[in-house]
Amino acid sequence: MINKFYVAFVGLVSSFKDRSIQIQYVLAILACIAAWMIGCNYYEWIAVLLCIGLVIVAEILNTCIEKLCDLYSTEKNEQIKYIKDLAAGGVLFASLIALTVGILIFVHHLF
Secondary structure: OHHHHHHHHHHHHHOOHHHHHHHHHHHHHHHHHHHHOOOOOHHHHHHHHHHHHHHHHHHHHHHHHHHHHHHOOOOOOOHHHHHHHHHHHHHHHHHHHHHHHHHHHHHHOOO
């Protein structure tokens, strides 16, 4: 059982090597700083952290899908393009939801 957690931890640490995921981590830190600065309450923090988790998990899974597709073939392939587009669309959707939640929270505090 401990080995499964170790492997998962190694995977999480490995995610820091990918540029797309690094960007998400930086944005997550900035969102936390902004939430702290405006004084988010307990429930707003829950929403912020859930959105951060959603976007980072989506980006990690998108990166995995891209890497798997590239292992299968690096040549132009419409089916692989479709799979990669769907995965990227999932990240975009998660990001738009997170942005909407962020706007709702931050606008509430600013006005």
